[in-house]
Amino acid sequence: MKSKWLIIIAAFLLVTNIGTVVYFMSADEETTGGDKGSVLSSFSGNVAQVGEQSISEGDWVERLKERYGKEVLTQMINKEVVSQLATKHDITVSDEELNREIELYHRMVGTSADGHEHPDVEQMGDKELKEEIKHAILLEELITKDVVINEDELRKYYKENEHLYDLKPLYQISQILVESKEEAEQVIQELENGSSFSTLARERSIDEFSAPSGGAMGWVDTTSNYVDPAYLEIIEDMETGKWRGPIQTEAGYGIVYLHDVKKGSKYEFEEVKGQIRRQLAIQQLDANFDPKQLWDELKVEWEYGSQ
Structure with missing residues (x-):
């Protein structure tokens, strides 16, 4: 895929x-x-x-x-x-x-x-x-x-790759990553006092990829391999519009914010048959x-x- x-x-x-x-x-x-x-x-x-x-x-x-x-x-x-x-x-x-x-x-x-x-x-x-x-x-x-791709070949591809069409829920998240638990608690205090999450991420986060965009990490699912596992363990149970932390990660201590959630879905063979046909045809x-x-x-x- x-x-x-x-x-x-x-x-x-x-x-x-x-x-x-x-x-x-x-x-x-x-x-x-x-x-x-x-x-x-x-x-x-x-x-x-x-x-x-x-x-x-x-x-x-x-x-x-x-x-x-x-x-x-x-x-x-x-x-x-x-x-x-x-x-x-x-x-x-x-x-x-x-x-x-x-x-x-x-x-x-x-x-x-x-x-x-x-x-x-x-x-x-x-x-x-x-x-x-x-x-x-x-x-x-x-x-x-x-x-021309025969039906059996299309069904074989779908069966072998069925997991690709079983889409997990997506979570849109942002983070603030700092070096110590004490600093994370300071950030949390500022958040509780009404400070902007995105502004604090730009000012305080040490993550060079997400900090410039206000901590935004985009849409992820719980199998994502570029998001710290500690985040993935908790985002399923979070409410949208809320943050949680401090969370110990491999790179420091983080505060994660959940913006939105997209439900998962599964596509049956007939729904993706045309796409599979094009994909296999292009390979030829x-x-x-x-x-x-x-x-x-x-x-x-x-x-x-x-x-």
Whole structure:
């Protein structure tokens, strides 16, 4: 299942480089009259003034196009090609399938240590993430539509990996980690006096990963291997909106805060049959697949000449 989501992430990166698109498109929006009160207007068509030398809006946009233009246009064409071909071949994604894929995404990527390895994906808003996952599903369906996987093989995979579809409850937590029990008790006293948990985490926590984000550790389940076992032993019995501590951990003494809980669920074979088929089909295909290979089915013309 983890390899499935590595493929999804790869599809994201093939379809959209989030940082580049946001950077380029926001620049384009401003240069085409987006914000009338922006700094651009104060330079009379220039985007910067360095001493006596100005940098024009045109030069700026031209440099962006030279550096990112082909890549961004490729990504935009890829999205349009997938959208048109999905319509042509009557390929759709139901709301149930999309919601299930989003939940599995959060489980396999967003709630694990691996999530920190994909900050661009992790920082997507819900709407953007939904669009990208839907696009990735359509792309997978298109590239595997001619691959046949028999029912027995699908059921065999499900049976061997049934635990992956039996989703445990998720707990959204934050922590404040300090070196000694005495310091932890001082933090607890401040919390009881009304101090903000997130502010204290930034100021006092010694955990370099969670402290900058106010102690946030994201969504975890009780099998998570990057959360201290001492936390996992107690979060099941906590109330949301409450904290507990001090808790002795391997790295010091912690106070854990429970923000929210998501109930577990189990997906039966028929619910995930399509996903399994795509996953097994992709494993049979050329690992170097490029979405540009889909362009041949449509008449794609662009300013960079031949593909």
